[in-house]
Amino acid sequence: MEPIETLADFYRRHPVGDKTEFPENNTGQGHFNVFLREPCLNRSPFGRRDFYKVALVIGKGKMIYADKQVVIDRQALVFSSPAVPSAWESGGGPQSGYFCLFTQAFIESVDYKGRLPEFPLFQADKGHVLELDEPQLALVSGLLNRMRAVMASDYRAKYDMLRSYLRILMHESLNMLPVVPVDSHAGAAARITAQFLALLERQFPIDSPGQSMALRTPAAFAQGLAVHTNHLNRSVKMITGRTTSRVISDRMIKEAQALLQHTDWSIAQIAGGLGFEEPAYFTNFFKKYTGTAPARTRVSA
Incomplete structure (x- = not known):
């Protein structure tokens, strides 16, 4: 990098x-x-x-x-x-x-x-x-x-x-900024979702191969926010239309693409930075969400 x-x-x-x-x-x-x-x-x-x-x-x-x-x-x-x-x-x-x-x-x-x-x-x-x-x-x-x-x-x-x-x-x-109306019934869900997204962003950027995500699962984020996992999942789904797991995965994919395109880290180093124990697990994860292998994404960058 x-x-x-x-x-x-x-x-x-x-x-x-x-x-x-x-x-x-x-x-x-x-x-x-x-x-x-x-x-x-x-x-x-x-x-x-x-x-x-x-x-x-x-x-x-x-x-x-x-x-x-x-x-x-x-x-x-x-x-x-x-x-x-x-x-x-x-x-x-x-x-x-x-x-x-x-x-x-x-x-x-x-x-x-x-x-x-x-x-x-x-x-x-x-x-x-x-x-x-x-x-x-x-x-x-x-x-x-x-x-x-x-x-x-x-x-x-x-x-x-x-x-x-x-x-x-x-x-x-x-x-x-344009004003976006918010349903008053979604107020509590919006607050917990905003807190979740802020906590998610604090996991990034991954600036060195020795750094690794501390939180990767809905349960871990719920614990960090002191709320029940089901409450977090309902709130995030109501506000974003996506599951908590999908929001986390989408942000990890975004970081992975940046690391692949703008660093010379190995696939194993990127996998470790994103919390994967094995490069193969990261490769399968990346292909599942992008349809492309990490190595191919790097070559095409």
Whole structure:
């Protein structure tokens, strides 16, 4: 697997004229920086980062993920997190906008402890690109431009102020998402399903061959959530239309495909990372859900 990109790696490879490289703990509580997105790389390497990024993309291009590509043809907010490997490829025409980089330690003060990975636009199973209309573009551009001004200031509490602006940006982004009506009778089921999905996502990414999934079965997840397995199964089926086992399997397949396509790990190493005692068990599992052998998936990547 290619090394996980660090903040220092990002600063070294990115040709941004107005950026200033700061140490990883430049705020006293993690890292934060905001700067103009110009000039822009034609393509960024595919992989994971050890930081979070919110980019206001103004221009054409596409975000490349392990299982899909998202085309951007005007302006959009793009949310990147350590859990989701991705790459960027520019289209024709000019590129502009902003980058906002930060670590989990920066945003998660006491009152936000543990909440950042659960933010919907950073979750691996959610969308990460939010298209903007003109009023939304004006709002987001204004916020990011104000953040740049504060970043350049000598105000003693500027990082507290920037932390507040970042949270406002995240809340405004959620407010721009389409509203999906939820049946009140499904409220409890929706909550337990959301908790299950968040716990499932915390099993990933598998970043080294020595790492392995801690939870793989509905019973194990139910125990981790302190609910009965039958209650978890009913809730997940009501909300997702799939069994708990199928949701777990689908997420494992997604991770397996990413590891096959973007690492040089052996089939045995990938099998071990996903909790299979024998490579043959993993091969049968993979073929059952994809119709293709793992080795063939790697060759065709």
